[in-house]
Amino acid sequence: MRDAYHEELHSISLDLVEMARLAGSAIGRATTALLDADLRLAESVIDSDDEIDALEHGLEQKAIGLLVRQQPVATDLRLIVTSLKMSADLERAGDLARHIAKLARLRYPDTMVPADLHATVQEMGKLAQRLIAKAGETVITRDVAQAKQLESDDDEMDLLHRTIFQHLLDERWEHGVETAVDVTLLGRYYERFADHAVSVANHVVFLVTGEHTAPAP
């Protein structure tokens, strides 16, 4: 049976899982809102980001409380410090989903994504969801092999991002500069979202092995 101390320590991990779930849901819904020009959905993503922010603050309070009352050492201490970093990543991932929802709202009732980029953006949204879900899983499983996999999963995102640039820089681009600006930012948001998922997984690797993975460029 777990004592209160370990319950609280475990609840920090559960908060991280919940933050990952919310960020995944947010980027999935933001992508749909963007591609379907669904204003109500975009607004629900923008509003729901507060929930992730509140979880981050709550987690920080718990972490400081544990440090003060329990003075944990070794692995537990590393878990707490690392959790603070993971929650910062997940909070930021939520922000990026909100940025995408804001782009959707800004261009409503149009969709800013040209038809020939729909499939790519769709794929970026799905991949972002998969990456953050996997990152959330590794927080619980502490599976180093799975956590390390996220780096190569992220290569897929880089490929999709490059596809977007190819479209943008193709001389046949016919959607004007405003859409080019929107699409550039959009691609950046998905890429950064994926970076934060990878960062969470890298923190898991550090937690288990004590070794830092080189940060994503």
Add this chain to the structure above:
Amino acid sequence: MRDAYHEELHSISLDLVEMARLAGSAIGRATTALLDADLRLAESVIDSDDEIDALEHGLEQKAIGLLVRQQPVATDLRLIVTSLKMSADLERAGDLARHIAKLARLRYPDTMVPADLHATVQEMGKLAQRLIAKAGETVITRDVAQAKQLESDDDEMDLLHRTIFQHLLDERWEHGVETAVDVTLLGRYYERFADHAVSVANHVVFLVTGEHTAPAP
């Protein structure tokens, strides 16, 4: 006289100041490299980012060491936890300076900044330097009023960023889509750099007052 414990605690703050100094120097040099198409300078910025990363790792080791050996409470504990967050901000600010230097390198021997945007980008670079220098100062002075000022200083960055968008979306824009993409990313990098400076200052406010400032949007 300070004992070894307080010396070490203080040295964490000095590391933050040094990180801020390096990030400020990096964004200043990156801006010059970009506007003058100075390849060697761009490469020196790219290489020197390792120094900031190393400081972040060192700071983390110190922080964990202090938590384990000294089991600090109250203010000291808050200082350590907050320092971890500030160092993450400063590390990220360094990354953004490196991104700008990479853009400069990518377009060398050209400069990607159209002549009519030179002054704006110049100003963004200077403002970014001022913001991060001020953020670094507040880490030592713990001056809440000064720290809170960074939010309004950041409004200047938002204005400059908006100037860039006005140029991009002006129908007389004649620099093509590739430059529009570059300039969009460039504006985003300066804006995010400034956000991280504001975030450092907000952490100082939290450290002194115990109250969270609303995060930058």
